[in-house]
Amino acid sequence: MTNDVAVGHFEIVNNLGLHARAATKLVQLASTFGCEIEIAREGQKANAKSVMGVLLLCGAKGTVVDVVARGPSSEEAVRAIGHLIASKFGESA
Amino acid sequence: MIGAKGRRGSGTMSVVDRVTSTSERPPRPVILKGIAGSHGLAIGPSIIVGALSHSFVRRTVKPREVDIELGRFADAVSRAQEGIRQVVEKVKSGHAKAETSILEAYVQMLGDELVAEGVERNIRINRQNAEWAVSNTIQELCDRFEDMEDPYLVERRHDVAFVGERLIRALSGTDKVAALPKLARPSVVLAHDLSPADTAALVKEPVVAIITEVGTRTSHTSIMARALEIPAVVGVADALGRIGPGDIVIVDGFRGEVTVAPTPDMIAEAEARARKHIALVRHLREDRDKQTATADGVAVHLRANIEFPAEAPLAVDHGAEGIGLYRTEFLYVDRAAPPDEDEQYEVYRAVVETMHPRPATLRTFDIGGDKFVSTFQVPPEMNPALGLRAVRLALSRPDVFLAQLRAMVRASAHGELRIMIPMIASLREFEEVRRLLGVALREVAARGQKHAPTIPLGVMIEVPGAAVMADLFAREADFLSLGTNDLVQYALAIDRTSRSLAYLASPFDPAILRLIVTSVTAAQRYDRPISVCGAMASDPLAAVLLVGLGVRELSMEAAAIPEIKEALHRVSLVEAEAVAAEALRQESAEDVERALAAAFAPRLFDLLADAAGETTT
Numbered sequence: 001m002t003n004d005v006a007v008g009h010f011e012i013v014n015n016l017g018l019h020a021r022a023a024t025k026l027v028q029l030a031s032t033f034g035c036e037i038e039i040a041r042e043g044q045k046a047n048a049k050s051v052m053g054v055l056l057l058c059g060a061k062g063t064v065v066d067v068v069a070r071g072p073s074s075e076e077a078v079r080a081i082g083h084l085i086a087s088k089f090g091e092s093a
Numbered sequence: 094m095i096g097a098k099g100r101r102g103s104g105t106m107s108v109v110d111r112v113t114s115t116s117e118r119p120p121r122p123v124i125l126k127g128i129a130g131s132h133g134l135a136i137g138p139s140i141i142v143g144a145l146s147h148s149f150v151r152r153t154v155k156p157r158e159v160d161i162e163l164g165r166f167a168d169a170v171s172r173a174q175e176g177i178r179q180v181v182e183k184v185k186s187g188h189a190k191a192e193t194s195i196l197e198a199y200v201q202m203l204g205d206e207l208v209a210e211g212v213e214r215n216i217r218i219n220r221q222n223a224e225w226a227v228s229n230t231i232q233e234l235c236d237r238f239e240d241m242e243d244p245y246l247v248e249r250r251h252d253v254a255f256v257g258e259r260l261i262r263a264l265s266g267t268d269k270v271a272a273l274p275k276l277a278r279p280s281v282v283l284a285h286d287l288s289p290a291d292t293a294a295l296v297k298e299p300v301v302a303i304i305t306e307v308g309t310r311t312s313h314t315s316i317m318a319r320a321l322e323i324p325a326v327v328g329v330a331d332a333l334g335r336i337g338p339g340d341i342v343i344v345d346g347f348r349g350e351v352t353v354a355p356t357p358d359m360i361a362e363a364e365a366r367a368r369k370h371i372a373l374v375r376h377l378r379e380d381r382d383k384q385t386a387t388a389d390g391v392a393v394h395l396r397a398n399i400e401f402p403a404e405a406p407l408a409v410d411h412g413a414e415g416i417g418l419y420r421t422e423f424l425y426v427d428r429a430a431p432p433d434e435d436e437q438y439e440v441y442r443a444v445v446e447t448m449h450p451r452p453a454t455l456r457t458f459d460i461g462g463d464k465f466v467s468t469f470q471v472p473p474e475m476n477p478a479l480g481l482r483a484v485r486l487a488l489s490r491p492d493v494f495l496a497q498l499r500a501m502v503r504a505s506a507h508g509e510l511r512i513m514i515p516m517i518a519s520l521r522e523f524e525e526v527r528r529l530l531g532v533a534l535r536e537v538a539a540r541g542q543k544h545a546p547t548i549p550l551g552v553m554i555e556v557p558g559a560a561v562m563a564d565l566f567a568r569e570a571d572f573l574s575l576g577t578n579d580l581v582q583y584a585l586a587i588d589r590t591s592r593s594l595a596y597l598a599s600p601f602d603p604a605i606l607r608l609i610v611t612s613v614t615a616a617q618r619y620d621r622p623i624s625v626c627g628a629m630a631s632d633p634l635a636a637v638l639l640v641g642l643g644v645r646e647l648s649m650e651a652a653a654i655p656e657i658k659e660a661l662h663r664v665s666l667v668e669a670e671a672v673a674a675e676a677l678r679q680e681s682a683e684d685v686e687r688a689l690a691a692a693f694a695p696r697l698f699d700l701l702a703d704a705a706g707e708t709t710t
């Protein structure tokens with residue numbers, strides 16, 4: 001495997017932002033991928049596999065986060081995370 | 094509710110059970126005041142839960158011990174995660190359908206890289222033993238959350254602290270199943286606070302009552318205790334400082350009182366009350382499915398007040414003929430932003446489906462602007478009770494209000510849903526809400542989503558002005574509901590949270606009775622249902638009085654329904670009307686109560702003992 005790097009920019013669209021439930025879902029999803037995934041907002045970075053790190057990013061509704069994945073299946077990881085964010089973390093049916 | 098309920102199995106909770114011969118001389122009984130979190134009465138020795146977090150050893154480790162400490166930490170993480178997962182399974186399989194997402198967040202947090210890296214650094218570089226390393230790392234993380242601006246994130250420090258406590262318990266082995274057989278005898282659990290996981294784990298323990306230092310009637314501990322039917326007194330200041338492990342305590346979940354070191358007489362009296370309560374509950378449960386009626390056969394409808402969807406099955410279980418008041422504002426509090434339409438729809442739908450074919454009355458949010466931290470930017474008010482709250486707040490933010498109305502409209506497809514508006518003061522407000530409900534109906538229909546053909550829209554009569562003008566509201570609205578708690582506060586100008594004035598705030602005040610009569614007469618004239626949903630409805634004497642005044646629908650906390658049903662069953666309408674007429678001739682609340690007590694107390698005394706201390710709001 002090469003060290004593929006994939007990048008995505010996503011706007012947080014659910015009302016609650018990256019609160020505990022959303023952060024948990026994001027981390028659960030990120031943890032299913034073997035690659036390293038970093039999520040950043042305004043220069044602040046967190047490991048997408050750390051709930052506390054994601055919470056401390058303070059991603060309210062309307063903020064844009066950068067997702068950077070390095071390693072195997074990085075593209076799939078970024079796509080899946082983008083999909084989760086766009087689907088409002090399943091909060092809406 | 095003395096004694097265990099035959100629960101078994103293993104828990105994740107660690108427990109200190111120092112069974113001591115308390116002291117040399119008999120201690121004096123002490124009564125501690127708290128909040129009645131869950132009804133019932135129990136006597137037992139106390140067991141202190143969750144007091145372990147400060148008692149680990151801080152030790153500097155030798156270089157060759159570093160790997161051992163790292164291994165202990167890794168083991169502790171998996172054990173703590175496993176413990177929480179077991180609780181998740183338990184909760185998911187339980188009937189209460191409690192929220193498990195916070196527990197799943199705990200599982201993630203236990204394995205969080207920020208924790209693991211910090212702990213590893215403290216062990217490797219600072220040569221701290223695992224417990225110490227965890228404690229320091231958690232403290233740093235708590236500080237980071239505490240420094241956040243968002244109040245929601247600041248509150249998450251409690252979750253981080255909880256995770257740290259779990260890890261330290263796992264490290265010290267106090268989370269093991271082996272700690273539990275000590276709970277061989279029924280015990281009273283005493284804690285500063287109980288996390289959702291702790292409270293859920295109590296299901297497996299022979300716990301007869303719960304005492305916590307923090308909490309309110311609506312906090313998680315109280316709700317779980319009510320669901321489990323364990324008496325609880327919460328908000329007992331300094332309970333851990335005043336109750337020792339193994340001390341015998343009486344937990345009075347009716348009055349919100351804890352008696353420490355009771356005298357034999359006090360124990361005998363409490364046991365008698367507890368036995369009577371159990372017998373009464375059993376007897377009343379048997380009558381659950383019987384229609385409520387007075388001794389001369391006049392039907393009265395008893396419904397339940399609820400705050401959380403999980404209470405709906407309990408309402409059915411207690412024989413409620415529907416939900417008379419669902420306080421939807423509890424969906425909005427303690428969170429960063431209001432729930433969106435879909436989330437609300439799912440919650441309302443669950444309540445409506447549970448109650449079907451009984452009616453479910455959903456009250457639109459009744460809350461002041463100060464509670465919606467991030468939704469409404471409302472400046473603090475000098476007098477929030479008279480400020481921008483309830484329907485006033487709703488009409489000031491039609492976007493938020495419409496989302497709630499649409500969710501209710503969609504839920505109406507699944508059963509008998511009714512909508513009730515809080516704190517209506519003028520007909521103009523009612524007309525505006527009716528217009529918005531029409532908008533919500535059209536929007537939902539335009540999306541092709543289902544809804545009931547008509548949704549009854551009613552008003553709360555709790556502003557004295559609305560009671561005076563009740564004929565107008567009865568003409569326009571589909572039903573009326575008297576909120577006696579606020580009616581008393583506004584009509585008598587007594588802040589309902591004031592303890593020093595509490596003795597004056599009586600729903601038996603003749604002024605309140607006259608406002609009730611005005612409202613009931615208006616409702617009868619236009620043939621509209623009128624109910625009473627304040628604390629008054631759950632007091633046996635007051636319930637009899639209300640029926641005498643013409644009220645045929647009462648809504649109260651589900652647990653009170655069997656007692657009120659029994660009270661009404663013992664009194665005929667003729668008698669109730671005669672006493673109501675006499676009550677209306679009285680000059681003070683005391684005189685009214687005296688007249689009622691003289692007429693009915695001898696017949697209802699066994700029910701009144703339990704009603705004492707009822708402080709439902």
